[in-house]
Amino acid sequence: MVSAGMMCVKYLLFCFNLLFTIAGIGILTIGVIFHLVYSNYSNFVYPSFQIAPLVLIAVGVIIFIVAFLGCCGAAKESQCMISTFAILLIVIFVLEIAAGIIGYIHRNEVEVMLEDKLNSTISDYYINEDIKRTWDVAQHEGECCGINGPTDWQSVTKNDSLPHTCCPNTADDGSCTMKTEHYNASCFDKLKELFLKNATIIESVGLGISLLQVFGIVFACCLRRAI
Numbered sequence: 001m002v003s004a005g006m007m008c009v010k011y012l013l014f015c016f017n018l019l020f021t022i023a024g025i026g027i028l029t030i031g032v033i034f035h036l037v038y039s040n041y042s043n044f045v046y047p048s049f050q051i052a053p054l055v056l057i058a059v060g061v062i063i064f065i066v067a068f069l070g071c072c073g074a075a076k077e078s079q080c081m082i083s084t085f086a087i088l089l090i091v092i093f094v095l096e097i098a099a100g101i102i103g104y105i106h107r108n109e110v111e112v113m114l115e116d117k118l119n120s121t122i123s124d125y126y127i128n129e130d131i132k133r134t135w136d137v138a139q140h141e142g143e144c145c146g147i148n149g150p151t152d153w154q155s156v157t158k159n160d161s162l163p164h165t166c167c168p169n170t171a172d173d174g175s176c177t178m179k180t181e182h183y184n185a186s187c188f189d190k191l192k193e194l195f196l197k198n199a200t201i202i203e204s205v206g207l208g209i210s211l212l213q214v215f216g217i218v219f220a221c222c223l224r225r226a227i
Helices: 004-040 045-076 079-107 110-124 129-142 150-157 189-226
Strands: none
Touching: 004 045, 004 129, 004 189, 045 079, 045 189, 079 189, 110 129, 110 150, 110 189, 129 189
16 A cells, blocks of 8 residues: 555546546647648648648547556556556657657748749739638638738739739639639748748646656656555
8 A cells, every 4th residue: 555645646646637638638639630630721831831730639638548557557556557657658758859849840840831832823813722722711710811922922923913802802704813802821931931830839738748758757656656
């Protein structure tokens, strides 16, 4: 049996797993949200960027399993379960560090990726429905027009007409032009801001969970030694 001092560690481990479960819900939710965001901009991002939200979803599910194992191990005072719990925490911790490094590398690729994807898709706006949908989402949600501005569309339309999503609350009937009220912001800048903001959120959440895991590993090791 554990001593009175270790009973405190035992209950701290329970509290940790409660926080860990909440963190798992947070990661899972963020993963789903970012998956939906990136799916809307699938033609503007590299496949490796679309994998990141799926990894977050997987980590969120794994955290549920690990937290359950930690609770059972603490309740039953099982060395095997607590050892497995600690090992899984260490594995997740290492994976999060690796994901953080990959995320930092991807952060530096955002500008190159957007410049490449926006320039290669704008000319297909009127001939590819999937690309048209992605551009419409970007311009409507970001309240922007064109890569660097509305004049970018003149090389595509060969006149002063603009996609209807360049104009606020305008139907897709050709009434949106350079002469009507339209957005002037750069979609490149808007998307860059969005993706970098998402990267910051992922990094912050990852850092917070990593620090939380360190306490869990310490509590688990202390409890295991006392049993």
